[in-house]
Amino acid sequence: MATATSDVTQAVHRVPPAPGKAAAGRTPRRRKNLTPWAFLSPTVLLMLVLMLVPIVMVIVYSLKNNVIMTRKSEIIGLGNYGEILTDPIFLKALMNTVIFTVTSVVAHLVLGLTFAMMLNSPLLSNATRAVFRVIYFLPWLFTVAVIAVLWRLILSPNGVLNYILQQWGLISEKVEWLSSPSTALIAVTFINIWAGYPFYMVSLLAGLQGIPRDLYEAARVDGATARQQFFNVTIPQLRPIIISMAMLDVIWTSQQFALIWMTTGGGPGTSTEMLSTYTYKLAFSEYEFSLASTSAVIVFLLSMVLAFWYARHQKARD
Amino acid sequence: MSKGARMRRSVSVISAAVLALGLAACGGGSDSAAPAGSGSAAASGDQVTLEFAQWWEPELPANALRGMMDEFEKQNPNIKVKLISGPYSSTKEQVIAGAAAGTMSDVVGLDGAWVADFVKQGSIADLSKLMADAGYDDSQLASQVQLEGSTYMIPVVNFVYPMFTNTDLLTKAGVSTAPTTRTEFADAAAKVSALGGDTKGWVLPLSLEAPNGVQNDVMSWVWASGGSMLKDGKPAVTDADVTGAVDYVKSLWDAKVIAPGSFTMKEQDKVEEFTNGRVGMMIDSLAHVNQIREKNPNLNFDISAIPATDGYSGKRGIPYASWGIGVAENSEHKAEAFKLVQFLMSKDVNSQLSSVAKAFPGNKESVPDYVQSDALMKKAFDIYQSGYPANEFVGLPAAEDLMRTFDTELQAVLSGDESTTDGLQKVQQAWSEKF
Numbered sequence: 001m002a003t004a005t006s007d008v009t010q011a012v013h014r015v016p017p018a019p020g021k022a023a024a025g026r027t028p029r030r031r032k033n034l035t036p037w038a039f040l041s042p043t044v045l046l047m048l049v050l051m052l053v054p055i056v057m058v059i060v061y062s063l064k065n066n067v068i069m070t071r072k073s074e075i076i077g078l079g080n081y082g083e084i085l086t087d088p089i090f091l092k093a094l095m096n097t098v099i100f101t102v103t104s105v106v107a108h109l110v111l112g113l114t115f116a117m118m119l120n121s122p123l124l125s126n127a128t129r130a131v132f133r134v135i136y137f138l139p140w141l142f143t144v145a146v147i148a149v150l151w152r153l154i155l156s157p158n159g160v161l162n163y164i165l166q167q168w169g170l171i172s173e174k175v176e177w178l179s180s181p182s183t184a185l186i187a188v189t190f191i192n193i194w195a196g197y198p199f200y201m202v203s204l205l206a207g208l209q210g211i212p213r214d215l216y217e218a219a220r221v222d223g224a225t226a227r228q229q230f231f232n233v234t235i236p237q238l239r240p241i242i243i244s245m246a247m248l249d250v251i252w253t254s255q256q257f258a259l260i261w262m263t264t265g266g267g268p269g270t271s272t273e274m275l276s277t278y279t280y281k282l283a284f285s286e287y288e289f290s291l292a293s294t295s296a297v298i299v300f301l302l303s304m305v306l307a308f309w310y311a312r313h314q315k316a317r318d
Numbered sequence: 319m320s321k322g323a324r325m326r327r328s329v330s331v332i333s334a335a336v337l338a339l340g341l342a343a344c345g346g347g348s349d350s351a352a353p354a355g356s357g358s359a360a361a362s363g364d365q366v367t368l369e370f371a372q373w374w375e376p377e378l379p380a381n382a383l384r385g386m387m388d389e390f391e392k393q394n395p396n397i398k399v400k401l402i403s404g405p406y407s408s409t410k411e412q413v414i415a416g417a418a419a420g421t422m423s424d425v426v427g428l429d430g431a432w433v434a435d436f437v438k439q440g441s442i443a444d445l446s447k448l449m450a451d452a453g454y455d456d457s458q459l460a461s462q463v464q465l466e467g468s469t470y471m472i473p474v475v476n477f478v479y480p481m482f483t484n485t486d487l488l489t490k491a492g493v494s495t496a497p498t499t500r501t502e503f504a505d506a507a508a509k510v511s512a513l514g515g516d517t518k519g520w521v522l523p524l525s526l527e528a529p530n531g532v533q534n535d536v537m538s539w540v541w542a543s544g545g546s547m548l549k550d551g552k553p554a555v556t557d558a559d560v561t562g563a564v565d566y567v568k569s570l571w572d573a574k575v576i577a578p579g580s581f582t583m584k585e586q587d588k589v590e591e592f593t594n595g596r597v598g599m600m601i602d603s604l605a606h607v608n609q610i611r612e613k614n615p616n617l618n619f620d621i622s623a624i625p626a627t628d629g630y631s632g633k634r635g636i637p638y639a640s641w642g643i644g645v646a647e648n649s650e651h652k653a654e655a656f657k658l659v660q661f662l663m664s665k666d667v668n669s670q671l672s673s674v675a676k677a678f679p680g681n682k683e684s685v686p687d688y689v690q691s692d693a694l695m696k697k698a699f700d701i702y703q704s705g706y707p708a709n710e711f712v713g714l715p716a717a718e719d720l721m722r723t724f725d726t727e728l729q730a731v732l733s734g735d736e737s738t739t740d741g742l743q744k745v746q747q748a749w750s751e752k753f
Contacts, residue, residue: 068418069439157578158516158596179581181733265527268581268729284411285719287435289418 055300061293068289080294090295092270093278100189100274101253105246107193112200113238119201120208140198148262151191152178181271184264188272192259200245207241208234247310251303275299366654367398371412372427374641374675375403377605382674390661397654407528417441422646424655428471430463430640430712431533431721437465438715443645445469448656459663460682463642463713473640474662475677477603478702479534480636481625482610485618487517487598496622500539500566503599503625507575510598519575521597522567523583524729529721530585533711534637535601536728539563541635541708542624548710553749555724556742562627564731564738571732581729593617603639604676604698621694623701635708636701641677678702716752723748 062080064073084090115136119129142150154160155177165171177187211234219229235242257276260266266277275295283292375383387399402423404412410432416422417439426442436442446468449456456462456469463471483496491509507519523531537560540547545559554560570576577597579587585602592600593614601624610617623634643662645655661667668681673688676695688695711717727741736744 069435071440152582174578176578176581179579179583184582261527264582265525267526267726268733269726269735281719281722284414285722286716287414287439287719 058293058296058300061290062297065290067293069287073290080290081298084291084294084298089270089273090275090278093266093273093275096185096271096273097254097275099185100192100256101250103189104192104196104253105249108197108200108249109242109246111193111197113204113242115197115201116204116208117234119205136201137198139195140202142195144195144258145262147191147195148259151187151194152263155187178264179268181268184268184271188260188263191263192253192256195259196249196253200249203241203245204238207238211237243313244310247306247313251306251310254303255299365396365398366651367400368425368651368655368658369400369402369423370425370427370658371402371404371409371416371423372641373404373406373409374427375401376405378674382671386662386667386671389667390658393661394654394657397657399658413441417646417648420648422648424646424649424651425658426644426646428642428644430471430473430642430709431714431717433463433471433642433644434465434713434715434717436644437470441647442470443647443649443652445472445645445656445659448645448652448659451653452656452660454656454660458665458681458683460678460680461707465713471640471642471644472659472663473642473680474668475641475672475675475680476638476707477605477640477675477677478636478638478698478707479538479601479603480621480623480698480701482592482600482602483620483622484592484595484598485620487513487595491598493598496620497599497625498623499625499628499630501628504566504570504573504575506598507570508573511573511575516596517598518577518596519598520570521577521583521588521591521600522580523585523588524580524725525582525584525587526722526725528584529718529725530639531583531588532721532724532728533709534585534603534639535588536563536567536724537710538601538624538635538637539566541637541710543626543630544632544635546710552753553746555745555749556739561738561742564728564742567728568731568738580732592619601637604695607676607694621698621701623705634705636705638678638707638709640680640712641675714753720749720752 061067063075063077065076065080067073118124119133119136124132139147156162157174157176157179161177162171162174166174175183177183215233215237216229219233224232255276256274257280260272260274260277261280264272266273266281276299279292279295279299282288282295370387372383383403384401387401391398402412406429409427410429413422413426413428413432413436417436418441422441428436428442433442445462446464448454449469459472460476461473462469463473481496487510488494488496488506491506491513493506493509497503497506503520510517510519522535524535525531537547540559540563543559545563546557547553547555547560549557577583577591583591588600589602589606589609591597592602593610595614595617604621610619624636626634643659645652645659649655662671663681665681665683668679669684669686671677672679672684672686676688677686678699679686686695689699690696711720714720724745727736727745730736731738731741
């Protein structure tokens with residue numbers, strides 16, 4: 001029986017199709033296969049032109065010498081990488097970037113969570129909560145240029161901060177917050193913290209409002225204190241949001257350029273030099289586009305590590 | 319045709335259109351109908367649109383530059399000019415990026431400090447050739463920026479940097495005349511600083527973001543005494559001229575007569591400090607005279623030559639910056655582009671431009687209006703004529719980087735982190751590598 005069926009099937013398959021039917025049968029299938037590509041093609045093309053091509057170009061530039069500024073450039077392998085990685089200013093920029101990023105991200109998280117919990121507190125009336133929401137959210141509304149100008153005015157030696165501190169008797173001489181090598185990095189980090197915490201605050205507030213009240217009620221029934229509820233209910237519930245935002249913030253903050261450039265220019269000396277300002281100076285001050293590309297590729301690779309870790313974390317969570 | 323089939327067909331058509339548009343955009347195009355490489359499309363009657371990228375329009379009164387372009391278009395009916403205006407810093411980045419991509423505007427505003435790099439890059443055209451092709455008489459030009467015997471930039475107007483003094487503040491401090499020597503300057507700065515409050519004698523912007531303070535506020539002391547930072551075209555920053563100037567600035571710094579915040583202060587901050595009456599003296603561009611008058615009409619200020627070393631009696635170099643002009647090597651309409659250069663350098667137009675810009679003309683025969691009507695500008699013109707324009711950064715490779723390197727070391731010297739000798743030796747080494 002089985003043999004007979006097999007023979008019949010083979011016989012059916014051996015029957016040659018009518019000429020017209022073959023073309024008619026394949027065309028709809030091919031069209032069906034191509035339709036998704038037709039939909040995707042604009043996006044694929046844009047991604048190729050706007051993302052893949054520039055990335056490949058920068059990687060190729062990093063392996064050549066004298067790109068852009070001369071017509072003849074040659075492949076020199078990893079020479080540029082050796083030069084950049086042994087440059088003491090690059091290492092200083094890397095260290096400053098790590099300090100700036102880690103401090104900013106931790107402070108963003110702590111401040112964001114603190115303000116989010118305040119705004120989520122049932123102790124506040126709706127009107128009070130709305131007012132504080134607006135106030136706390138304000139820094140997020142300013143562009144980097146406005147933030148830089150604002151804080152340059154506040155932190156200027158003749159600015160508001162020194163005036164207040166002198167009036168309160170906390171300082172006897174004016175402090176050059178952005179112009180002194182001992183305070184410049186602290187000052188720009190502070191500005192970045194001020195500018196970035198509302199993003200955490202809003203996201204965490206949304207997360208807090210999504211935590212089921214039952215969990216807190218159950219915890220209270222079990223005799224959990226407020227501190228225990230925070231560490232055993234709130235934090236575990238917010239963990240996916242916290243990890244996602246922290247990862248994004250690390251990537252964004254490590255690439256911060258405009259704020260540093262517009263407040264200190266990487267100075268005084270190299271005290272606020274970051275990987276971004278270092279790369280910019282190589283390109284647009286020294287016209288060393290090969291070395292600038294190399295520096296950019298190194299930053300890209302460091303960001304890729306973080307992005308990869310982030311993607312894996314997201315996948316595991318899904 | 320079914321509804322689904324019609325939809326699929328529509329999507330396919332739209333996708334194809336998007337692709338075609340994208341490819342067309344990538345391919346670029348010219349507004350002109352002239353074929354690539356044509357010598358003079360305008361001469362053959364075709365319409366040509368020139369792009370003119372510069373930072374001048376935002377710094378001029380409203381519509382001043384556009385009005386001149388309208389006049390040019392009237393005189394040359396086949397040529398239209400599209401102004402691409404932006405701030406100084408972004409203009410420079412656009413020009414560099416445009417040169418790399420081969421999309422540089424036909425005519426570009428240039429700073430002398432950029433020229434060597436653009437010539438090395440092969441992005442700006444040899445103006446000597448264009449002048450010869452056009453039969454242009456260059457004897458009327460006040461100056462030309464040349465490399466290896468060829469002109470690449472023509473200064474359209476020049477801004478000089480004399481010393482500005484707050485007359486009321488100096489008088490209050492017991493200084494009756496503007497200082498003419500370094501000793502007098504230090505003495506005046508100390509007396510003004512002694513007035514107390516936020517008042518300081520001098521303001522020195524050393525921001526690393528825009529390090530032109532090195533050129534205008536530091537190296538100006540060298541040039542004012544007839545000194546130089548170069549020897550035979552090579553760096554010589556460890557010589558007595560530069561060492562003396564840095565030691566002098568350091569002495570003013572240590573005496574606490576310089577306004578605080580120098581290390582992040584930019585040129586605009588310097589002008590604000592002076593305009594608000596917080597500093598007695600500054601070295602600044604004449605371009606800011608109008609701005610100071612508008613912002614603080616009650617400020618009683620004067621200008622004079624930058625003080626020289628004691629006993630110096632020679633001609634004083636006075637720093638200057640130019641609004642220079644050049645033509646892109648990739649321009650398909652170089653002949654038309656040079657017509658625009660010619661127009662801006664012509665006697666009447668150059669007089670008009672220098673008048674509205676409060677600058678000195680790039681055409682020797684041009685006379686700006688303000689020389690007759692403004693006593694302060696007349697005085698500046700006299701200072702300019704009695705000295706000589708000095709800016710040794712013009713034509714140097716990576717000039718802005720040279721300034722930034724000097725700036726970084728100067729900050730270390732002023733902070734006391736290193737000696738003048740060590741700092742200048744580092745600068746000498748870094749500069750030598752660039753030449």
